[in-house]
Amino acid sequence: MLIVMHAEASEDQIRRVCDTIAELGYTARPMPGKQRTTVGLVGNDGRVDGSRFEALPGVAEVIHVSKPYKQVSWEWRAEPTIVKLPGGLAIGGESVVVMAGPCSVESESQILAAAEAVRSAGATVLRAGAFKPRSSPYSFQGLGGEGLRLLALARERTGLLIVTEAMDPEGADLVAEVADIIQVGARNMQNYSLLKKVGRLGKPVLLKRGLSATIQELLLSAEYILAEGNPNVILCERGVRGFDSATRNLFDLSAIPVVKSLSHLPIVADPSHGTGHREMVTPMARAAVAAGADGLLVEVHPAPDRALSDGAQSLYPEQFARLMKETRLIAEAIGRRIAQPAGVPA
Amino acid sequence: MLIVMHAEASEDQIRRVCDTIAELGYTARPMPGKQRTTVGLVGNDGRVDGSRFEALPGVAEVIHVSKPYKQVSWEWRAEPTIVKLPGGLAIGGESVVVMAGPCSVESESQILAAAEAVRSAGATVLRAGAFKPRSSPYSFQGLGGEGLRLLALARERTGLLIVTEAMDPEGADLVAEVADIIQVGARNMQNYSLLKKVGRLGKPVLLKRGLSATIQELLLSAEYILAEGNPNVILCERGVRGFDSATRNLFDLSAIPVVKSLSHLPIVADPSHGTGHREMVTPMARAAVAAGADGLLVEVHPAPDRALSDGAQSLYPEQFARLMKETRLIAEAIGRRIAQPAGVPA
Amino acid sequence: MLIVMHAEASEDQIRRVCDTIAELGYTARPMPGKQRTTVGLVGNDGRVDGSRFEALPGVAEVIHVSKPYKQVSWEWRAEPTIVKLPGGLAIGGESVVVMAGPCSVESESQILAAAEAVRSAGATVLRAGAFKPRSSPYSFQGLGGEGLRLLALARERTGLLIVTEAMDPEGADLVAEVADIIQVGARNMQNYSLLKKVGRLGKPVLLKRGLSATIQELLLSAEYILAEGNPNVILCERGVRGFDSATRNLFDLSAIPVVKSLSHLPIVADPSHGTGHREMVTPMARAAVAAGADGLLVEVHPAPDRALSDGAQSLYPEQFARLMKETRLIAEAIGRRIAQPAGVPA
């Protein structure tokens, strides 16, 4: 940590900063500059809260050199994390895993039709919400427990794995009974009670980036899960809040190389929420794979114009089949491949 | 709702939009324009999800004319909501209510010193966290139940009311036993399980705006609480995510007149989180009152350089006394007054 | 400047950073930390470009401790700049100067009516555009030279000073013949050819903050003008790009205390562009004065529903009269006063 003093800071003020550092058990290294003095705090183990120093008289700014997270970083673990799933599937390795399905489970026929469609196009994980966080209390809130039952049925029928969202600690227990991957949604990225809970449950977690979360904040939220003993975290870029209404969100694909440079955790991309418009999903899915994403999360509905939510960004099954074909070529161009459904030769 | 067709949309595509409107039980009003046709959906009760139409071929855009919220709007209730608190205090009326105190409860001596300081300067509500949502799992997370006990003690000693944060549905029960106002923090603005819970608890709720929430999203989150039967919601502007690191957040004071034009709910402002720097808190507190805020939330610590969190934005007691003096003059300039502590003549 | 090395940087890489510093004629101060080494560059005169160091192997980050601007800072000049205008008016001193008028000069009768209206309500400077930067080439682009002539006429009739925008270096010569203050608009904040030109012209300059400019970038643009020998720069906060369409821009009033803490230059606020909605202008004008603004820029039109541009945010003359009354009370509450028109007793 570096404590930058004001140009006109007095000797006394600099001394007080050094004393405070010593008092906390660290070493102070004052470094006078041409314009102002900077004091280095040596020995920081990531637990020093800079705001104590910001509060001292004469201090202009506190600069964090050490990163506040630990277990998610390359310094903690030098090998990429590969999250292993039932049936031999893995996220974070050579294969790119495609998770697809409708926004919500709406009915048995709808979810089975969706599952068949995405399975036959080559997806390996079914995504669909049973518990739905909706901005308005008057919007469809999901089928709840019945939705979970239908997801289990869809898995039985198709062999697809299941990823679905938990909205609160109690719900997480229910979701964990069915899901292969528990999703924590963007709105809950900093719901720490939920993060701790899914950390304790131990199942793989798909953690979506919050609407205005920095990558550092995303990694810190992942750190909450790892700190509870669960290393199986998959990050997800799904667009951040932007100023242009031409797209629903601002899909930040640079997050992929940024995460790869800071963390060993895998990261997937969701071009459906990232753009909000069906016709942009396929080009941005290609781009995500080209940028290095370890997987895709895509909304597909058997009849988007009948969807109870997110119809505008859901692909028709035939559009999804084309997306799979095109992303397969991109994956191969960078020396990867799309993960195959179990029982299908690679 | 207005469904704008592409310039090259066919007659068939327009007809399908009209048919879908009719099928849902509403009336379609096609309106051909020079460049393109727009179809009006008449009779919308706020429950129609536009994405069904966005999914239809030939549709360029869906425009929402009706607002998606109801009970929070002036159309539902023509009088301003005045949230009544114990001891005759009220938020949303003529008086401006000042809530002040440290970021976290740290110890008995700290919270009592803080309470005495803010009480003697003229605050009427004590703010301090027992449960603290922190970006890092390694930061101080609050004293929990013990913190609540100390807050109750501070109230007993000073007569100040208590506002403190609940982070999850279980915690809300504990908080409700002590708090006069339950705070829902910015990170939890769209934690719908928590919103429903505090809606059912019935106690006044201070709902902070999320870091990248639009005013409409803030109002929709309030609607969740009202929809559960709890009308006592106080909104809070505390800064949104901006691009300039000169301040911690971008304090959006325009939110105050915007909320006033759309909703009958009271709104207060938090210049401490809004700016993140002690020396900006007082000018922005003055500005908030001048803009029409119904109250202020201010971080004050008896010894900011010893604070376990948010030291940089916490005022010294003497700075807070000056803030009170200055905002009192501003309140009077616009024909309002600062709410007085009980037993103190106005 | 501080050069932060990667945790795994080699001794050789650290040495190369030190050598590069020495080669540039500065002193290197390596400071090993627990996680990583930081190298301080001592003697920085603000001319070292950090990107040279970012390019060196092993470097994680370059942190600027010195500010890149000079003449606009308190370190260069310890007294606030007071920009003196004809007729004894001054911006940056005790008085708050109100500049008001229509978006554009539209006709002789319109500008004279506007000037009379704002003069009688107490404004001292007339604002109106002769050259208008418009997003669309098909929108009204201003009356040009004829507009300047009409502004001179309005000054003659009312005694108001004139502030009007220059859009390019050639136009700046024309504007300088008439204007008392030359405005550089938000879109041109980083039009360096224009900045240098108005720097050489010597007349007072009103520099509006760009739509996504940080305060540091605003100050650097002002530095361009001062570096050409013109110290008479007035900064202007007019809202930045935000994500919420509830307002036209996000009015960043915190910019006022931030600028005051970094620079001796005066800063005024434009609540008309800052909000974009007539009914929000007055509360935000009050807030700006309460936050410490040295002046206001307000759009007023004799008949807003006839305006050729910005009708929605222009005040009716009677609304402006109320704004003046209310901001006068706020100014007095903070120990300032609204500048009086010449010949009117204070």
Place this chain on the structure above:
Amino acid sequence: MLIVMHAEASEDQIRRVCDTIAELGYTARPMPGKQRTTVGLVGNDGRVDGSRFEALPGVAEVIHVSKPYKQVSWEWRAEPTIVKLPGGLAIGGESVVVMAGPCSVESESQILAAAEAVRSAGATVLRAGAFKPRSSPYSFQGLGGEGLRLLALARERTGLLIVTEAMDPEGADLVAEVADIIQVGARNMQNYSLLKKVGRLGKPVLLKRGLSATIQELLLSAEYILAEGNPNVILCERGVRGFDSATRNLFDLSAIPVVKSLSHLPIVADPSHGTGHREMVTPMARAAVAAGADGLLVEVHPAPDRALSDGAQSLYPEQFARLMKETRLIAEAIGRRIAQPAGVPA
């Protein structure tokens, strides 16, 4: 255009809106809804300024259905624009054109080395600035006319075409004498005097998206150039202002499919400015091509650690060679190819 009335708007207010529409020569179509009335303005030719209506009493909102631009849209021209360049090169067709080179021309040896390096790796256009817009007046501002002379020399030696920036109308004349493509930088995207000038010069223009420009604003700025009679405009996505300092800008690759859906103009991407970090340039270049970009703009320097500007984001020549190899595979995966240097068999 649709004028949405307040829920409580009176009959008189609705009538006044209709009268104003009629007065302007258009047709009014009032459409009463359940909550509020909307009035359609039929016959809009894109010249109606909505703010006149926003200023009328009872009006809640004005919604633009027609787009404000014309010539850049598919409605004006149904075929993609292919910008033809000397030597048979074309932007906007099947080939992806790579433009590469240093941020600035620094010296004869530097620019010739850079040109040789990018030429031998397969680029077809040399990018480098002679006139440099820099945030600080104390940063290197480019070699000016001498820089242009060196660019002409580099073209002579290598056969590469030249793209370089013009900063003001006068400079544009100089640049046009040498450049094959005139660049308008992000800071000048709304410098209308410059846009009109390059519109009249007739040479191909590379128009970079402003730091906080919406796609609609980018298209409107292009419209300024087309409206002067110059159809040869190439758009460029180079990152917008974001809130996360992990990257220099927020690279908005969705802009590519958005532009493609609205306009016939070609669009290229600049992953160097888009990310600001050398190690992210190659993955994001791959992503840009996968998303459908018609070209790339890449910073390459023979010795980035000696660069006078943008060293951190400049590739080493060998990194650029790898970028070319990888993007070539991506281009082929989507059925395109990288444009070949003249005289090199495809």
